[in-house]
Amino acid sequence: MKKKSVKILSVSMAVMLSLLTGCSKQQAPVATDEAVSAQEVTSEARDEEWQDSDKETLRYVFNEDFGGKAGVCLPAAALSDKARMELVLSQFNSVTCENEMKPESFLGQTPTIGEDGFPVLNFTAADTILDQISEYNATVTKEEKKIRLRGHVLVWHSQTPEWFFHEDYDPDKAYVDKETMLERMEHYIMQVMTHFYGEDSKYSDMIYAWDVVNEAVSDSNGKTRTDNSSWYQIFQSDEYVTTAFVYANKYAPADVKLFYNDYNDTATTKCGGICDLLTKIKETQGARIDGMGMQGHYDMLSPTAAEFENCVRKYAAIVDEIQITELDLKSSSDYDGSDANAEYQKQAHRYKELYDSVCKLTKEEQLPITSIVFWGTDDGNSWLQSSNSVGGSSDGSRPQCPLLFDKDYQAKPAFWAFVDPSKLDPIINEISALQTEDASIAEEIIFEKDDVSLKFYPTWTPNGVLVKAAVADNSKDDDDSVTVYLDTADSRKDGADIISTTVKRSDAVETENGYEAIVNVAAEDLNYFQTVGMDVCVNNHSSLLSWNDTENNQEASSKNYGRLLLKPFATIHKGSVKVDGVAEEAWAHVTEMPLTFATAESASPEASATAKLLWDEEFLYVLFDVTDSVLDVSGSEVHTQDSVEVFMDEDHARPDAYQADDKQFRVNSSNELSFNGTKSKEENINAKVTTTDNGYLVEMALKWTDITPANNTLFGLELQLNDCKNGSRTGMLNWYDTTNSCWSTPASFGTAQLVE
Ligand SMILES: [Ca+2]
Numbered sequence: 022m023k024k025k026s027v028k029i030l031s032v033s034m035a036v037m038l039s040l041l042t043g044c045s046k047q048q049a050p051v052a053t054d055e056a057v058s059a060q061e062v063t064s065e066a067r068d069e070e071w072q073d074s075d076k077e078t079l080r081y082v083f084n085e086d087f088g089g090k091a092g093v094c095l096p097a098a099a100l101s102d103k104a105r106m107e108l109v110l111s112q113f114n115s116v117t118c119e120n121e122m123k124p125e126s127f128l129g130q131t132p133t134i135g136e137d138g139f140p141v142l143n144f145t146a147a148d149t150i151l152d153q154i155s156e157y158n159a160t161v162t163k164e165e166k167k168i169r170l171r172g173h174v175l176v177w178h179s180q181t182p183e184w185f186f187h188e189d190y191d192p193d194k195a196y197v198d199k200e201t202m203l204e205r206m207e208h209y210i211m212q213v214m215t216h217f218y219g220e221d222s223k224y225s226d227m228i229y230a231w232d233v234v235n236e237a238v239s240d241s242n243g244k245t246r247t248d249n250s251s252w253y254q255i256f257q258s259d260e261y262v263t264t265a266f267v268y269a270n271k272y273a274p275a276d277v278k279l280f281y282n283d284y285n286d287t288a289t290t291k292c293g294g295i296c297d298l299l300t301k302i303k304e305t306q307g308a309r310i311d312g313m314g315m316q317g318h319y320d321m322l323s324p325t326a327a328e329f330e331n332c333v334r335k336y337a338a339i340v341d342e343i344q345i346t347e348l349d350l351k352s353s354s355d356y357d358g359s360d361a362n363a364e365y366q367k368q369a370h371r372y373k374e375l376y377d378s379v380c381k382l383t384k385e386e387q388l389p390i391t392s393i394v395f396w397g398t399d400d401g402n403s404w405l406q407s408s409n410s411v412g413g414s415s416d417g418s419r420p421q422c423p424l425l426f427d428k429d430y431q432a433k434p435a436f437w438a439f440v441d442p443s444k445l446d447p448i449i450n451e452i453s454a455l456q457t458e459d460a461s462i463a464e465e466i467i468f469e470k471d472d473v474s475l476k477f478y479p480t481w482t483p484n485g486v487l488v489k490a491a492v493a494d495n496s497k498d499d500d501d502s503v504t505v506y507l508d509t510a511d512s513r514k515d516g517a518d519i520i521s522t523t524v525k526r527s528d529a530v531e532t533e534n535g536y537e538a539i540v541n542v543a544a545e546d547l548n549y550f551q552t553v554g555m556d557v558c559v560n561n562h563s564s565l566l567s568w569n570d571t572e573n574n575q576e577a578s579s580k581n582y583g584r585l586l587l588k589p590f591a592t593i594h595k596g597s598v599k600v601d602g603v604a605e606e607a608w609a610h611v612t613e614m615p616l617t618f619a620t621a622e623s624a625s626p627e628a629s630a631t632a633k634l635l636w637d638e639e640f641l642y643v644l645f646d647v648t649d650s651v652l653d654v655s656g657s658e659v660h661t662q663d664s665v666e667v668f669m670d671e672d673h674a675r676p677d678a679y680q681a682d683d684k685q686f687r688v689n690s691s692n693e694l695s696f697n698g699t700k701s702k703e704e705n706i707n708a709k710v711t712t713t714d715n716g717y718l719v720e721m722a723l724k725w726t727d728i729t730p731a732n733n734t735l736f737g738l739e740l741q742l743n744d745c746k747n748g749s750r751t752g753m754l755n756w757y758d759t760t761n762s763c764w765s766t767p768a769s770f771g772t773a774q775l776v777e
Pocket residue numbers: 494495496497498501561562
């Protein structure tokens with residue numbers, strides 16, 4: 022997609038010129054008298070309404086869509102960056118100072134103590150930002166185009182100088198007692214409120230909300246945070262949190278909204294803990310809390326839309342307002358920076374998913390989401406480029422592109438996700454299919470549109486793709502049908518070689534609310550780990566519902582098909598063998614399972630392997646036949662020695678981390694064993710290795726530890742070959758896992774079925 026620049030309002034250009042040249046209001050550019058007055062009148066009258074030029078701005082779209090503000094985080098350093106300020110002044114109507122209103126900014130690294138014995142606050146950095154925004158505000162009359170601020174933050178365990186908590190303001194002395202700290206807190210909040218809202222303040226209409234307390238809930242147990250918190254050290258309870266809302270209520274104007282703000286806001290335990298805290302604050306005598314700030318440092322997968330919506334509902338049941346206060350998205354876990362546009366598109370759809378939730382909650386459920394604030398203007402200036410601190414952040418190992426504008430301030434697809442989603446490339450769904458004809462084992466894909474919904478279950482064989490489709494469609498029409506389209510080369514182009522099969526409703530099985538069709542698309546020579554382009558299309562009385570290509574152009578082009586990855590599935594027959602390293606007759610009729618998948622890091626192993634499996638009530642039997650011309654077990658780590666591995670997830674729970682029944686067994690070419698998993702140990706394996714002319718043969722029996730195997734039992738299985746030489750692993754082949762994560766994640770194992 023071509024980069025598109027965002028139109029900048031001409032009014033902000035004028036302001037920028039005045040800001041950058043340091044013109045005061047008195048010196049604001051004035052041309053000839055008559056010309057200016059005419060212009061001013063026209064411009065003010067026009068400014069009462071949104072202009073066409075406003076329509077591609079976040080503040081216009083948010084105001085139209087859900088009546089909320091469009092916010093951005095801004096550091097003082099940005100004030101001298103003309104292009105960056107143009108973005109801020111033209112797109113947003115809420116600003117959060119990145120650091121300039123935090124306690125360490127007002128209090129300073131070293132204390133200045135006044136005659137009353139309390140610290141004297143320094144507001145210079147914040148005032149610089151407020152002055153420039155005031156100057157911009159004076160040039161616009163429409164309220165929604167003026168920029169107001171979220172005050173961030175009054176009470177926080179972080180970015181608060183340590184001396185503030187100690188006797189004589191000396192960090193080397195003891196903590197003060199609770200009563201003293203309450204006095205310091207009250208005096209601090211009083212001074213902040215007096216500066217921004219006092220009779221002499223020129224900023225009294227600027228800051229519309231405050232984060233009174235930030236991040237006081239523990240991630241691990243939902244209780245009050247104890248770690249790294251001098252607030253907690255002194256109070257030993259959440260009393261400092263509730264009291265902060267008492268003081269904020271006492272000194273802030275009644276129309277200034279008071280927020281609690283936190284991250285990991287959709288994690289189950291923490292969300293529950295935050296709800297408890299919000300309730301407690303509400304019940305505190307003299308306290309006022311208006312809103313919950315969900316920071317929204319999310320990633321490409323988490324939270325799901327449903328998780329996000331549920332948490333908003335929980336918070337909204339307690340407080341009157343919800344704001345997303347620090348939104349950004351970490352990049353995909355496999356993003357290496359090589360295909361930025363693909364990542365941008367994915368990210369745009371992810372932002373759209375969250376924004377659709379915001380619009381749904383505000384419109385359909387009237388939940389009071391009043392602002393979405395992005396944590397930064399652009400990717401180049403995002404904290405995720407460098408920070409790995411508390412609050413959810415980058416792990417430092419992959420490129421980050423978390424925001425709506427790139428480092429050159431150009432609008433990314435993520436911007437259009439909010440402003441005009443029709444500009445996004447369609448999303449390409451990616452799913453996998455197992456090699457079986459049994460749809461009951463297949464992944465279930467669900468999609469819905471209007472009054473039709475479809476569930477389908479794709480599987481494959483070398484001779485084609487099978488899709489069982491369950492269509493919910495209450496009206497029986499002559500042209501009701503399901504079509505599956507394939508581009509087996511996954512060429513993604515107009516005029517591709519497309520094959521398709523249609524099953525009419527009259528040839529399908531009627532169900533309670535629709536019909537069920539088995540669509541068999543014949544193809545040739547399909548193979549493991551091949552990706553094919555596929556779309557599934559339901560025709561309901563001439564209205565088409567498509568799984569992937571929403572333009573319904575499937576007949577002519579495979580460009581917007583989904584992707585189907587063909588993966589293996591194992592059927593294991595019953596039979597017993599003697600573990601002696603010799604392949605007896607019982608193995609002769611067992612089908613070989615090839616280990617074919619090589620991850621990028623081990624793209625060209627010099628060894629190969631096939632495996633055969635059998636089972637009985639006591640054991641899973643595995644026979645590996647390995648071809649490997651250089652046998653090497655000199656590596657210092659067990660996985661850097663020539664070896665084979667078997668992974669079992671007996672209860673097929675597919676967890677992200679190993680549970681009691683999950684096991685990894687490794688046997689090296691010298692018959693030495695190694696283990697991973699609580700029940701992966703010597704007593705549960707019997708193995709025998711024999712060397713062959715071109716490699717080695719491993720025969721093993723693995724004891725079932727947690728299930729009673731029976732006909733049709735499904736369990737998680739993975740097989741791996743490690744090829745090594747000169748003491749290091751030079752190649753690796755897997756049966757199913759394409760992510761090299763089966764050593765830590767049973768969810769990445771394949772699936773096997775036992776049959777009599
Ligand atoms: Ca119909």
